[in-house]
Amino acid sequence: xxxxxxxxxLLVAATGLALASCGASDAPRTKGGPxxxxxxxxxxxxxxxxxxxxxxxxxxxxxxxxxxxxxxLAIGSAAGTITPSGFEQYEGRARAIAEQVVDEKxxxxxxxxxxxxxxxxxxxxxxxxxxxxxxxxxxxxxxxxELQNWVGAAGDAATASHSFYTGLxxxxxxxxxxxxxxxxxxxxxxxxxxxxxxxxxxxxxTRLSFFLWNTTPDDExxxxxxxxxxxxxxxxxxxxxxxxxxSRMEAGVRAFFSDFLEFDAFDTFVxxxxxxxxxxxxxxxxxxxxxxxxxxxxxxxxxxxYRDLFTTRHTFMTRTLGMVYDVPVTxxxxxxxxxxxxxxxxxxLLSQVSFVALHAHPGRSSPTLRGKAVRELLLCQHxxxxxxxxxxxxxxxxxxxxxxxxxxxVTAHRTDAICAGCHKIMDPIGLALENFDGLGQLRTQENGVxxxxxxxxxxxxxxxxxxxxxxxxxxxxxxxxxxxSVYRYAAGRAANRDETEWVRWLNERFVANGYRLPExxxxxxxxxxxxxIAPDVGPKP
Amino acid sequence: xxxxxxxxxxxxxxxxxxxxTVALPFLDCFLNENGTALASTGAPxxxxxxxxxxxxxxxxxRWIPTKIGKDYDLPVELKYIEPFKDQINVLSxxxxxxxxxxxxxxxxxxxxxxxxxxxxxxxxxxxxxxxVLISDAIGKDSRFRSLELSATGNVKDSYSRRGRGIINPxxxxxxxxxxxxxxxEFQDPNSADFRPSPEVMLxxxxxxxxxxxxxxxxxxxxxxxxxRLDEYFTSLRQLEGQLQMELERPPPAEACSIPPKPSExxxxxxIDQVIKNHQLLTKLLAMALACNQTKVFNMIYSNSASExxxxxxxxxxHIYTHEEPINAELGYQVQATxxxxxxxxxWADFVRILASVREGDGTLLDNSLVFAHSDTSxxxxxxxxxxxxxxxxKAGGRVRTxxxxxxxxxxxxxxxxxxxxxxxxxxxxxxxxxxxTSRPITEILA
Numbered sequence: 001x002x003x004x005x006x007x008x009x010l011l012v013a014a015t016g017l018a019l020a021s022c023g024a025s026d027a028p029r030t031k032g033g034p035x036x037x038x039x040x041x042x043x044x045x046x047x048x049x050x051x052x053x054x055x056x057x058x059x060x061x062x063x064x065x066x067x068x069x070x071x072x073l074a075i076g077s078a079a080g081t082i083t084p085s086g087f088e089q090y091e092g093r094a095r096a097i098a099e100q101v102v103d104e105k106x107x108x109x110x111x112x113x114x115x116x117x118x119x120x121x122x123x124x125x126x127x128x129x130x131x132x133x134x135x136x137x138x139x140x141x142x143x144x145x146e147l148q149n150w151v152g153a154a155g156d157a158a159t160a161s162h163s164f165y166t167g168l169x170x171x172x173x174x175x176x177x178x179x180x181x182x183x184x185x186x187x188x189x190x191x192x193x194x195x196x197x198x199x200x201x202x203x204x205x206t207r208l209s210f211f212l213w214n215t216t217p218d219d220e221x222x223x224x225x226x227x228x229x230x231x232x233x234x235x236x237x238x239x240x241x242x243x244x245x246x247s248r249m250e251a252g253v254r255a256f257f258s259d260f261l262e263f264d265a266f267d268t269f270v271x272x273x274x275x276x277x278x279x280x281x282x283x284x285x286x287x288x289x290x291x292x293x294x295x296x297x298x299x300x301x302x303x304x305x306y307r308d309l310f311t312t313r314h315t316f317m318t319r320t321l322g323m324v325y326d327v328p329v330t331x332x333x334x335x336x337x338x339x340x341x342x343x344x345x346x347x348x349l350l351s352q353v354s355f356v357a358l359h360a361h362p363g364r365s366s367p368t369l370r371g372k373a374v375r376e377l378l379l380c381q382h383x384x385x386x387x388x389x390x391x392x393x394x395x396x397x398x399x400x401x402x403x404x405x406x407x408x409x410v411t412a413h414r415t416d417a418i419c420a421g422c423h424k425i426m427d428p429i430g431l432a433l434e435n436f437d438g439l440g441q442l443r444t445q446e447n448g449v450x451x452x453x454x455x456x457x458x459x460x461x462x463x464x465x466x467x468x469x470x471x472x473x474x475x476x477x478x479x480x481x482x483x484x485s486v487y488r489y490a491a492g493r494a495a496n497r498d499e500t501e502w503v504r505w506l507n508e509r510f511v512a513n514g515y516r517l518p519e520x521x522x523x524x525x526x527x528x529x530x531x532x533i534a535p536d537v538g539p540k541p
Numbered sequence: 542x543x544x545x546x547x548x549x550x551x552x553x554x555x556x557x558x559x560x561x562t563v564a565l566p567f568l569d570c571f572l573n574e575n576g577t578a579l580a581s582t583g584a585p586x587x588x589x590x591x592x593x594x595x596x597x598x599x600x601x602x603r604w605i606p607t608k609i610g611k612d613y614d615l616p617v618e619l620k621y622i623e624p625f626k627d628q629i630n631v632l633s634x635x636x637x638x639x640x641x642x643x644x645x646x647x648x649x650x651x652x653x654x655x656x657x658x659x660x661x662x663x664x665x666x667x668x669x670x671x672x673v674l675i676s677d678a679i680g681k682d683s684r685f686r687s688l689e690l691s692a693t694g695n696v697k698d699s700y701s702r703r704g705r706g707i708i709n710p711x712x713x714x715x716x717x718x719x720x721x722x723x724x725x726e727f728q729d730p731n732s733a734d735f736r737p738s739p740e741v742m743l744x745x746x747x748x749x750x751x752x753x754x755x756x757x758x759x760x761x762x763x764x765x766x767x768x769r770l771d772e773y774f775t776s777l778r779q780l781e782g783q784l785q786m787e788l789e790r791p792p793p794a795e796a797c798s799i800p801p802k803p804s805e806x807x808x809x810x811x812i813d814q815v816i817k818n819h820q821l822l823t824k825l826l827a828m829a830l831a832c833n834q835t836k837v838f839n840m841i842y843s844n845s846a847s848e849x850x851x852x853x854x855x856x857x858x859h860i861y862t863h864e865e866p867i868n869a870e871l872g873y874q875v876q877a878t879x880x881x882x883x884x885x886x887x888w889a890d891f892v893r894i895l896a897s898v899r900e901g902d903g904t905l906l907d908n909s910l911v912f913a914h915s916d917t918s919x920x921x922x923x924x925x926x927x928x929x930x931x932x933x934x935k936a937g938g939r940v941r942t943x944x945x946x947x948x949x950x951x952x953x954x955x956x957x958x959x960x961x962x963x964x965x966x967x968x969x970x971x972x973x974x975x976x977x978t979s980r981p982i983t984e985i986l987a
Contacts, residue, residue, distance in 0.1 A: 037766040062717075065697045067664070067706040079706040081769040084686045086710065087776035088721075088783075095744070146757070153750035157743050166743075174747035178754050179773050187761050268695045270809055274853030362810070362848075363855025385645060385663065438855070 028501040032532030035186040035199070036492040038210070039080035041066055041073060043255055045182075047215035049097060051248075052136045053110060057100050061093040066264065070494040071380065072485065073259050078492045082182065094176035098169045107165065121158035121167055126151045129168055130175075138180040139209075139217055140202040141226065150175060184210065188533050197533045201225035204531050208240065211490040212525060213248040214255035233526070240525045244518055253300060253517070254292050260485050261377060263288055265358055272363045276439040278323050286321045287353035287440070293335065294349065299517040306482060306515040310348040310469040313340040324353055324441055345435055345442065345453075348469035350374070353440035360438040367406050367430030374429045374457075378472065380481035383426060387418055404447035407431050428455040432468040479515060483507040490524050502529050586901050587683075588937040589830050589909040590675045590964050591838040592655070593891055594700060595884040596647070596847030597862050598917040599929045600873050604881070605633045606945045613945035618881050621889040622931070625896060627943040628906060630932040630985055635948035635956055637925035640975030647846035650925035651916040655700055657954045658973025668973055669703045671912070671957045675964050676837040684783045687837035688829060690718065691844070692819035692887075694808030698844040703772065711841060715803040715821040722829045723799055730791040730832060737788040745784040748777060796900040797832035800825055810848045810857070812883060819887050823894045831898050831905055842887045845916040849880060862920035874921065888913055892933050903935075910936035912960055928953055932960075932985070939963050941987050952976040959985065 040048070042063040049059055064086040067076035082090065101110050111129055115122035130150045134142040142150070150171050158167025175181060186203040190196075199207070202217075205225040209217040217225070221239060229235030243249065258264070266288050271279035293316045298304040317338040322329035325346070330336060340346045349355055350370075359373040360366045375381045403409040410427045432455035437443050444451060453464045460471040472478055483506050488495055495503055506523060513519040524530055599605075599618055606613035613631060615623055622629055637653030642661065649659045656668040672687060680686040691698040691711035701709040712718040728735070755774060759767055803821050808814055819842050826838055843849045847858040856864075858880040865874040891911075898905035913931040918924045927948070935942055940963060948955070954972030959981040961968050970979035 034763065035761070035766075037762065037769065062696060062710065065699070065708050065710050067708065069706065076706060079765075079769070081703075081707050081772040082776050083703070083707065083709045083772075084776045084779040085689065087773070087780055091744070091748075091780060143757075146754075149750050149753045153747050156746060160743060160746075161739065170743050170747045171750070173744075174750045177748075178751050179758055179770060180754050182773075183758075183770075185758055185761065268697070272850075272853060272855065275855055361855060361860070362850065362857070385643075 026505070027527060027529065028505050030499045030502050030529045030532055031496065032529075032534040033491060033493055033496060034534060035188055035203075036078045036184075037186065038074070038077040038184045038492045039064070039082070040182055040184065041077055043258070044210060044214055044216075047213075047251060048137075051215050051218070052133065053097070053101050054106070057097055057106075059093060060096050061089045063089070068262070070488065071376070072489055073264060074489045074492055075494060082179075087177075090182065091173070091177050094173040095169070097176055098172035101172060102165045102169045111165075111168065115164040118164050119162050120164060121155035122164055123151050123155055125164070126154040126158075126168060126171070130154065130171060133172065134175060135222060136216055136219070137175055138178070139184070139206045139222070141222070196535065198231075199531050199533060201228060201230045204230045204236075207490070207492075207530065208243065208525055211252070211530075212240070212243045212521060213246070213252045215248065215251065218248075237526050240522055243525070244522060250296050250300060253296055256486065256489055257292060257295050258288075259489065260482075261291070261354075262358075262373075263292075263354070266354075269358060270362060271357065271439050275363045276437075276441075278441070279439055280320070282320045283324055283353070283439075286318045287324075287357060289335075290316055290318075290321060291349060291352050291354040294352070303516060303518065306517055307473040307478060310350065310472040310478070311466075312349075313342070313344070313347055314338075315340070315352065321353065324439060326442060345465050347466040348472075350433060350469055350472070351436065351465045356433055356436040356440040357438065362438070364438045365406060365434060365436065366438075367410055367427050367434060368423065369430070370433050371426030371428070371430035374472070375426060378481060379475065379477040380484055381425075381477070384422055386422070404449045405451060406434055406446065407452055429457055429468065431455045432462060432465050435465060479511060480507050483510050483520060486520055487524055487530075490530055499529060502527075586908050586937065587833060587836055588679075588939070588964070589836045589838070589905075590672065590679070590936075590960070591840065591909065591911045592672055592701075593840045593888060593911055593913040593933075594651075594842065594845075595888065595913070595915050596843040596845045596849070597858055597877075597880070597884075597920040598650075598915040598924075599881055599919070600878050601919055601927065603873060603878060604929060605927070606631055609945055609947055611943055618878065618885055621882070621885040622892070623889075625889065625892045625933070628896065628933055628935070629892065630940075630942055631945040632930035632932065632956060632982075633945070633947050634927045634950060635930060635953040636950050637928055637953050638975045639925065642975070644923060644925060646923045647916045650918075650923075650928050651700060651845045651914075653925060653976070654914050654928050654930070654953045654956070656702065656973070657957050657971050657976060659975065665705060666702055667705050670701050671960060672701050672837055672839050673703050673709075674961060674966065674968075678966050679964060680835065680837045681779070681782060683833060683836050684786050685722075685829075685835040686779050687839065688712070688718075688722075688826065688835045689839045690822045690826060691841035692808075692815045692822060693810055693841060693844050693849070694814070694818065695810075695844065698841045699839065700841070700845070701839045707772065709839070711839075712822070713808055713818075714805075715818065715825060716805055718822060718825055719800070719802055722825065722832075722834050723802075726787060727799070727832075727834075728787055728791050729799060730794040730797050735790045741784050741787045745781060745788070748781050748784075751777060791833065794831060794833050796898050796905060797828065799832075800828045810850060811852045812849050812880075813852065815843060815849050816883065816887060820890060820894070823891050827894050827898050827905060830895075830909070831900060840891065842884060842891075847880065849883075859920075867921075877920070884915075888931070895934070906934045908937045909934040910940060910960065910963060912956070926950065930956055932956075935987070936963050939987055941985050944985060946982065946984055951980075952978050954978045955980055955982055 046059050049057055066073045067080060069076040100106060113125040113128050115125045131142055131147060134150060153174055154167040154171035157170035158164050184206050187200045188197045189200045191198055202225045205217040205221045209215060209221060224230055224239050266284055269284050273279055298309060298312060315338050316335045317329045318335055319329045319332060359369040372383050375383050403412055432453050434451045435443060435453050455462060455468060457471040458475060462468050462471050484503055487503055509523055510520045603616050604618040608614050637650050639649060639659055642659045645660055645663055648663055652666045653659045655670045656666055658668045660666045676687040689699050689701050689709045689711040691713050694713045696710045696713055699708055699711040758770055762770060806818060808818050829835055850857040861877040865876050867873060868875050895906040895909060896904045900908055911933040915929050918927045918929055954976040955978050958971040958978055962981050970977055972978050
């Protein structure tokens with residue numbers, strides 16, 4: 001413990017030096033990207049409502065399915081729209097939220113002014129309410145015409161219903177249904193005395209806030225935008241530092257890793273309860289939470305090295321998970337810290353239930369799916385789809401007496417030359433995780449035969465899951481994949497061709513800083529690249 | 542500015558209108574006019590279009606009838622449709638043409654048949670699916686432009702797409718589906734007691750304020766984003782139309798009776814869950830159609846690359862199709878074909894439920910056109926040659942049924958073109974690269 005503290009201090013000192021020695025001006029220039037119009041994800045919608053109106057406001061109904069593009073939902077959301085059935089859901093949800101916001105329980109806190117009469121329109125009080133919440137919902141101060149529109153809507157509804165609060169409710173429901181809330185609209189402005197264009201300050205605030213917090217900008221950030229602070233390097237850095245120090249950052253980091261690790265697959269995650277009697281929805285929920293806790297604890301709380309996620313023995317447990325891991329858990333309810341002992345084969349994220357169970361079949365493990373996930377999610381490498389006409393007969397016929405283990409089955413399959421090319425980059429990774437069954441429970445045998453968990457990753461051989469963790473820890477692609485993904489996530493788009501040098505620079509800096517996530521987030525959030533707009537985008541000056 | 546005036550006048554007019562329409566004598570008069578009109582003159586009933594999808598195709602030698610034309614034979618996997626054979630056309634031998642593209646397993650066949658173009662990569666389909674084209678043409682004046690359902694419990698199991706990344710999500714829970722259609726906002730077309738809801742008027746009015754945001758947004762967007770915004774406003778107008786309909790007395794629908802509220806069921810990919818959920822959703826859908834709530838629907842029985850499995854089994858239908866050896870004696874995959882037969886049984890159940898609703902001189906099925914298809918023919922090799930297709934219903938007399946047609950390797954887009962023309966779309970050619978056609982299948986036209 002002492003030693004790790006000491007190392008930590010050293011690294012922080014090194015980080016300080018690195019920051020001092022390479023100012024943002026060293027960063028390779030980029031041409032800038034397009035403006036991006038992301039549809040709020042379900043997580044962003046929920047978090048925005050909680051932050052603006054309070055965590056006890058219930059958010060009901062189903063959301064439009066999110067689509068992954070270039071590996072991230074954050075990029076897919078830049079192409080998402082709202083379908084008729086989706087709109088119906090948004091409108092109904094908006095009314096349910098608005099109803100709660102102005103009900104008798106909440107209006108004390110949400111409606112700061114008293115209407116002249118509760119039975120009729122009051123444009124003065126309505127203007128206060130709409131001005132305040134409109135700015136947070138639309139992420140810019142309302143223009144006079146916008147204010148007039150919504151105050152007018154509140155007034156009309158108040159008059160028709162003989163209720164001031166019903167008027168507010170309908171106006172708020174309308175604002176929550178508006179594309180100005182549901183889409184993150186960006187505006188480009190000319191830079192005076194220059195041919196270049198930039199994002200306006202509120203668009204910068206919005207990109208920052210959804211990147212670092214996964215929610216709408218707060219009052220202070222919007223004020224900084226209005227004051228022009230975000231256009232100065234120092235002002236931007238001050239806000240980014242504030243945001244990184246905020247308690248909201250954890251939600252931002254969770255959102256990134258949920259996207260990066262494809263945790264949306266938990267929405268439809270299921271195991272066969274006959275084959276895995278210990279599986280319940282609770283196991284699924286806790287498995288996801290366990291990994292997110294492990295990540296935020298290591299990367300934020302302890303300011304650790306990203307690569308250690310693949311070797312750490314430190315995690316958190318609930319009693320429900322303890323049943324699956326077959327370890328004792330003291331607390332009857334809630335979470336407790338947990339350390340796997342050194343003779344336990346569990347080490348790192350790959351041996352957690354969230355990974356081995358998510359990348360498996362409902363009733364059995366899958367070395368191929370696990371290997372594919374390591375390649376695609378953690379190393380950002382593309383594994384081609386299988387050819388259409390493949391004979392899989394031998395692969396997973398678990399009853400074939402000749403092939404009792406997954407290793408024997410996939411090896412037989414790999415004798416087929418068409419399949420061998422791809423399988424040899426997936427299976428040797430996944431086979432190292434064969435000591436974990438389809439639910440992630442520890443096993444030493446399959447069909448009465450001892451499991452051989454040896455494998456290989458890019459020329460590094462290992463004998464078990466822990467060895468795979470170490471190989472991954474030391475694989476340079478683990479770092480470049482994270483850096484590339486963080487940048488693409490922040491920008492909401494794939495990196496441009498001319499950004500290769502910039503992303504490489506970002507990675508060098510990440511390595512030099514000891515693979516610390518907060519430093520990476522800071523470097524991206526204060527970069528020119530993130531906010532640059534290509535010359536041919538937006539209105540001509 | 543003008544819109545704001547519109548909104549106020551709409552709201553005032555609507556509120557005043559409500560005061561008038563709740564007066565009983567007026568209501569009676571209204572009812573008589575419309576209520577008897579349908580019965581005495583036999584005004585035409587709406588024609589509905591739908592898709593019905595099952596994953597992982599068929600075993601060709603056990604499914605494709607040998608006889609062409611009328612009185613076709615029913616091989617073992619097809620025998621379940623026997624009671625409805627004269628109301629179903631079986632289409633074999635229509636191919637998805639891959640051309641220079643790669644066969645993307647479980648996607649190429651599906652979208653080739655449904656969108657008339659093969660995807661470039663997984664989930665990369667740009668053309669709208671046929672149900673969207675048809676709902677654009679006929680769906681605007683019904684409460685729901687279309688209704689999407691999946692028996693698998695997964696909202697993402699939906700193949701109704703307007704373009705890349707634009708997926709119309711599926712309803713998967715009978716309770717949620719019931720509430721959406723028959724919940725508090727449902728206007729019973731046969732109720733004598735009609736009262737426009739003040740809440741609905743206010744909702745409609747506030748949508749006009751939302752529309753004011755359009756110009757602000759549009760001016761800063763590129764063309765792709767502007768198209769997405771257009772899509773948003775199309776959806777908004779659809780809801781406006783729905784609300785407007787709720788403010789007017791609906792015309793009576795003689796076949797409409799409000800179904801009982803279903804109880805919660807566990808949904809998922811276990812086959813017993815899928816079969817049960819499919820039946821519950823179908824019964825509700827039949828009444829949603831009979832009550833004129835929509836004219837277009839999409840039903841997923843099992844997903845593409847079906848994950849349906851028996852409880853307690855580690856092996857899904859998909860895994861069976863690839864890994865189960867072809868039984869040397871029997872000549873087919875015993876387990877995989879069992880799942881194919883369950884799919885056909887469910888399809889027959891679907892047709893039975895639509896045919897059981899009496900409407901006009903015939904049934905709901907007679908006034909519908911249902912396009913059933915899969916993602917492959919023989920799933921073991923992901924074959925997209927001879928995508929299995931069935932068409933059920935006479936589309937209000939526009940279609941001849943009871944035939945087996947063999948496409949002889951003609952492009953599957955001929956089917957999609959024919960369906961659009963039957964549904965009244967003014968389209969004379971259809972299909973993306975490799976499969977464009979201007980030749981409808983005239984044999985099935987009445």
